[in-house]
Amino acid sequence: MNEHTAAIGATLESVTTTEARLLVTATVVLATLVIGFVLIPVVVRRVVHHVGRRLEASEAGSLLETIDDLLSVPFPMRAVIRTIQSAILLAAALVGLVVWGYLEVAATILSVLAAAVPYALRIFLTVGLLGGAVVGTRYLEERLDDWLADANYVTAHQEGVVFRVLQVTIFVAVGLSAISLWGVDLGGLLVGAGFLGIVMGMAAQQTLGSLIAGFVLMFSRPFEIGDWVEIGEFEGMVVDITIINTRLRSFDGETIVLPNDEVSSATVVNRSKRDRLRLTLEVGVDYETDLEHAEEVAIEAMESVDDVSPAPRPKVIPTTFGDSAITLECRFWIRQPNAHRKWTTIQSVIHELKAAYDREEIGIPYPQRELSARAGGGLQVPDTESGDTALSYDEQH
Numbered sequence: 001m002n003e004h005t006a007a008i009g010a011t012l013e014s015v016t017t018t019e020a021r022l023l024v025t026a027t028v029v030l031a032t033l034v035i036g037f038v039l040i041p042v043v044v045r046r047v048v049h050h051v052g053r054r055l056e057a058s059e060a061g062s063l064l065e066t067i068d069d070l071l072s073v074p075f076p077m078r079a080v081i082r083t084i085q086s087a088i089l090l091a092a093a094l095v096g097l098v099v100w101g102y103l104e105v106a107a108t109i110l111s112v113l114a115a116a117v118p119y120a121l122r123i124f125l126t127v128g129l130l131g132g133a134v135v136g137t138r139y140l141e142e143r144l145d146d147w148l149a150d151a152n153y154v155t156a157h158q159e160g161v162v163f164r165v166l167q168v169t170i171f172v173a174v175g176l177s178a179i180s181l182w183g184v185d186l187g188g189l190l191v192g193a194g195f196l197g198i199v200m201g202m203a204a205q206q207t208l209g210s211l212i213a214g215f216v217l218m219f220s221r222p223f224e225i226g227d228w229v230e231i232g233e234f235e236g237m238v239v240d241i242t243i244i245n246t247r248l249r250s251f252d253g254e255t256i257v258l259p260n261d262e263v264s265s266a267t268v269v270n271r272s273k274r275d276r277l278r279l280t281l282e283v284g285v286d287y288e289t290d291l292e293h294a295e296e297v298a299i300e301a302m303e304s305v306d307d308v309s310p311a312p313r314p315k316v317i318p319t320t321f322g323d324s325a326i327t328l329e330c331r332f333w334i335r336q337p338n339a340h341r342k343w344t345t346i347q348s349v350i351h352e353l354k355a356a357y358d359r360e361e362i363g364i365p366y367p368q369r370e371l372s373a374r375a376g377g378g379l380q381v382p383d384t385e386s387g388d389t390a391l392s393y394d395e396q397h
């Protein structure tokens with residue numbers, strides 16, 4: 001290769017007359033224009049077209065179509081043509097310099113180009129790695145959408161979190177590979193990153209705890225957005241779940257922001273998880289009441305409320321003997337529970353139960369106490385026939 005180059009250089013240097021130099025220069029310029037601006041565009045277009053048809057007929061065609069769809073960028077034919085034309089123009093310029101006796105300048109340019117080739121290759125590989133990372137993440141996003149399209153156990157928010165984590169992982173790996181191409185010592189870089197991670201971990205311990213707890217909540221899924229929950233001493237509707245915190249809207253209209261590490265360590269009661277909720281209501285009836293009849297009336301009253309679910313059927317259970325009444329516990333279910341439906345249903349059940357007991361003349365007694373006295377004791381109840389209803393108490397000495 002060097003011998004051929006030296007021979008060509010010697011031949012060009014042998015052109016010493018001005019007329020010969022002009023002739024060689026004109027020939028080089030004409031050849032450059034014909035080759036670079038006439039032949040090269042035609043050849044490149046035909047080659048691309050021919051290769052494209054061959055690839056479409058082969059198994060690699062589907063892969064290339066997928067990559068083309070993911071990149072959303074057509075084949076850079078014009079850039080390829082301009083690159084080849086630039087190389088031809090550069091070669092023509094070097095030939096001109098040698099012909100006109102500027103051999104040292106041409107040698108300097110060649111040495112600079114030779115030194116720049118490794119850097120150009122590194123730049124090309126770096127851009128290729130970044131382009132591959134972009135294609136890979138877009139392909140991964142499409143595959144995740146296809147895989148999780150029918151998965152009811154994964155929400156769109158969880159899918160987005162998984163994709164972002166995988167995307168960051170891919171770009172970190174590609175970034176480390178690109179850095180290694182430029183001769184950077186990854187060992188020292190990783191050691192420094194490790195110390196930095198320790199410092200940040202100690203400085204942001206609570207934030208990292210919330211971050212890890214956020215991932216746990218994402219995949220354990222004790223609740224979802226829109227659920228009615230009670231977390232510790234706070235109760236409300238879940239309006240947002242992030243990596244760092246969980247937001248509730250209380251029934252007073254307040255926004256409650258809870259760190260995820262506190263949420264994961266607290267007792268969580270989800271009243272919307274099973275899409276139904278059982279409510280209880282206590283009512284007292286007279287001791288003289290027929291309990292079976294009172295139970296039937298209460299069940300009919302609960303069933304007449306629209307928001308009370310017909311299945312499971314409402315029940316009435318006698319629970320205690322109170323001071324003034326026998327306590328009946330009315331149990332009924334509501335569908336798609338929320339705080340508003342809970343209280344409106346309880347209100348309707350109370351109204352229907354009171355009206356039904358009044359209609360059936362079933363008494364709901366007030367708290368009362370029966371008083372009695374021993375013979376000769378201090379409590380005296382006058383004869384009701386006298387019309388005096390006052391009570392008196394004589395102290396015994």
